[in-house]
Amino acid sequence: MTVALPIADADGLTDYAAFRARIMAPGRPVLLPGAARSWPLLSGTGANGVIEMLNRFDAGSEAEIFVGKAEIEGRYDYAPALAGFNFTRENVAVAKGLRRIADRAGGDDGETIYMGSLRSERHFPGIEAFTRLPFVPDTVKPRFWIGHASRVACHYDTMDNVACVAAGRRRFTLYPPEAIADLYVGPIDRTIAGQPISLSAASAPGDPRFPRFEAIRDSALVSELEAGDAIYIPKLWWHQVEALDDLNVLVNFWWDGFAAGSDPPYAAMLLAMITLAERPASERAAWRAWFDHYVFRLHGHPLAFLQEEQRGILGPLAGGNYQRIRMIVMRLLRGG
Structure with missing residues (x-):
C-alpha cells in the first residue's frame, strides 16, 4: 500500500509569501495540480511542441547526456557491486541531444537517453518568460530535464524544489528525511549525478540485503503527474522520479526558502x-x-x-x- 500526496489549490497560490507560509513552512510534499497548465511552453503539440520551443531558445551550448542500453530499461544506476555505472556519459551540443532524444523516442532498439539539469540562463536564455509561476521568486531560474522513459534513483536535494511536468507523465515516490537509515544510502562522494542515492528503494520485495527497508517500503508517498501538474518537494525529502512515456520533459525550480545567508x-x-x-x-x-x-x-x-x-x-x-x-x-x- 502507498500513500497519496496532499493536494493544494494551485489557483489560490498567487504570491511567494503565501506559498512560503502555507506550503513550504510545514515541510511536507504537496501536489499542485494544473499549476503550470497555462504556460506558453505547453501551448504546442504535446512533447514535440515542447522540444520545438526548447530548440527556439537554444544558445548553442553543450551538455552531458546519459545513454543507457536496452537491458537497463532506462533505470540509471550503479553497475553491480558499485563498480562504476550502468550507463555511459557523452558531452554533446544541446541541439544535437534534443534531436537524438526526439528521433529515438519509442525506438525499437530500447536505448534510452537522458539529459538533465539544463539551466535556462545557460542553455535556453529567454525561455524563463514561458515558464513563470506566481509563487516562485522571479530570481529563481528553471532547469530542464529531457529524455525517454526512465527512472531516476531515489535521492534527496539540499534545496526546496518545485517540479513541473511539461511533457509526458512523471511518477514521484517519496520518503521523509527521517527514513535515511532505512534507505541504505550509497557513497556520498561517488554519485550518479551529484547526490547520494538509496540502494534499496528500487529493490525487489524481500531483498535480504535491505531488511530495514521492508518496514517502510509501503509507506511511501506516491503521485503521478501529467503535463501541467507540479509538485513541491521540501529539501532533504527522498524522491524517486519515473518518466513514464517515450518522450518526457520536466521543468524544476530549486532555491532555499529559509536561508539566513549563503552557507549551506x-x-x-x-x-x-x-x-x-x-x-x-x-x-x-x-x-x-x-x-x-x-x-x-x-x-x-x-x-x-x-x-x-x-x-x-x-x-x-x-x-x-x-x-x-x-x-x-x-x-x-x-x-x-
Whole structure:
C-alpha cells in the first residue's frame, strides 16, 4: 500500500509569501495540480511542441547526456557491486541531444537517453518568460530535464524544489528525511549525478540485503503527474522520479526558502562528521545535547530567559550576528 500526496489549490497560490507560509513552512510534499497548465511552453503539440520551443531558445551550448542500453530499461544506476555505472556519459551540443532524444523516442532498439539539469540562463536564455509561476521568486531560474522513459534513483536535494511536468507523465515516490537509515544510502562522494542515492528503494520485495527497508517500503508517498501538474518537494525529502512515456520533459525550480545567508547546512554536516563522528559514544552524546540546545532548540531559544539585547551573538542572525558567527568559525578553522 502507498500513500497519496496532499493536494493544494494551485489557483489560490498567487504570491511567494503565501506559498512560503502555507506550503513550504510545514515541510511536507504537496501536489499542485494544473499549476503550470497555462504556460506558453505547453501551448504546442504535446512533447514535440515542447522540444520545438526548447530548440527556439537554444544558445548553442553543450551538455552531458546519459545513454543507457536496452537491458537497463532506462533505470540509471550503479553497475553491480558499485563498480562504476550502468550507463555511459557523452558531452554533446544541446541541439544535437534534443534531436537524438526526439528521433529515438519509442525506438525499437530500447536505448534510452537522458539529459538533465539544463539551466535556462545557460542553455535556453529567454525561455524563463514561458515558464513563470506566481509563487516562485522571479530570481529563481528553471532547469530542464529531457529524455525517454526512465527512472531516476531515489535521492534527496539540499534545496526546496518545485517540479513541473511539461511533457509526458512523471511518477514521484517519496520518503521523509527521517527514513535515511532505512534507505541504505550509497557513497556520498561517488554519485550518479551529484547526490547520494538509496540502494534499496528500487529493490525487489524481500531483498535480504535491505531488511530495514521492508518496514517502510509501503509507506511511501506516491503521485503521478501529467503535463501541467507540479509538485513541491521540501529539501532533504527522498524522491524517486519515473518518466513514464517515450518522450518526457520536466521543468524544476530549486532555491532555499529559509536561508539566513549563503552557507549551506550540508557544509555544517560535513564539518561535524570530521570533528565528531569518530569520537567515543559518550562524547558524541554530550555534543548532541549541545546541538539540541543551541542549534535544533528543542526547548526553544537557549537565551529565552534574557532580553533580546542581552543575547549577544545568539540574537537574531539578521542583526549582524550571521557575519559575527561566521567570522568566529573561520578564525577557528584557521587555528586562531
